[in-house]
Amino acid sequence: MLLNLLRTVFIVIGALLIYETTLPVRGESLLVDRLSEETKSVDPSERRGTENYILHFAGDGQLTSCTVSRSAYERIEAGDRLDVEYTPLLRQCVSIRRGAEAIVTASHWKTLSVVFGVLLIGLVIFRIKPG
Template sequence: MLKLLLRIAMAVAGLAFLADAGLPFTTQALHVDGHSTTTSRISGNTGPTCDTAYHLKFTDGGLDSCSVGYATYSRLNDGDAVTVKSSRLLKSCVSIERAGETVHTERYWKIAHIALGILLVVIALGWIKTEEGTWSWH
């Protein structure tokens, strides 16, 4: 029973990713309300390193925040009026513009959503199975 529920959840998640990639963007006029960072420590072969994620917070719309790179994080100031394009279903930030100039764009988000959606649906249908850490087609 648990396996069936897990497969249904994967199918629903996969279909959500596919639908999100297929639906048109939503465009919102927003204002930057704040900046935040999250730093995480990562253990690697060459020793521990840190990774910092940069987030912009917005007001005046349905989208609360976006994860961006450092260049976008440092270019936009609190109070800046921006136009944000995002996906409709999962609210993924696709691009941010300020005064007609694109300051942030996610180039491969659609390909990633489609690939992940297909993978989840295929696993849910049982066409790919994992057995003892290996993947196999059935």
């Protein structure tokens, strides 16, 4: 039962990743309301962990926040107006620009999505046998 559920989840996520690459990206001009950092640690006693840098947007846009790299985070300030392109289903930011300046450009996101989608579906087909 649990194995069949896992198979179904992998197939759905894999298909979703592949399907999203066929959809056009959406673009909006958004105002940065605030910036935040979030540290996730596997062991609470450790001071270091995975850091997420998040932009929060103000206004009536469909995208409310976006996770970026540290270098992009350091180049953006609250109050900046950014042109953001994102995927329609999973809302992943694939391009962030301030005027003509490219701050984030994820040029290989389609390739990576297809590869991970195919890997998940392939894992189900060739490795996870039904119970």
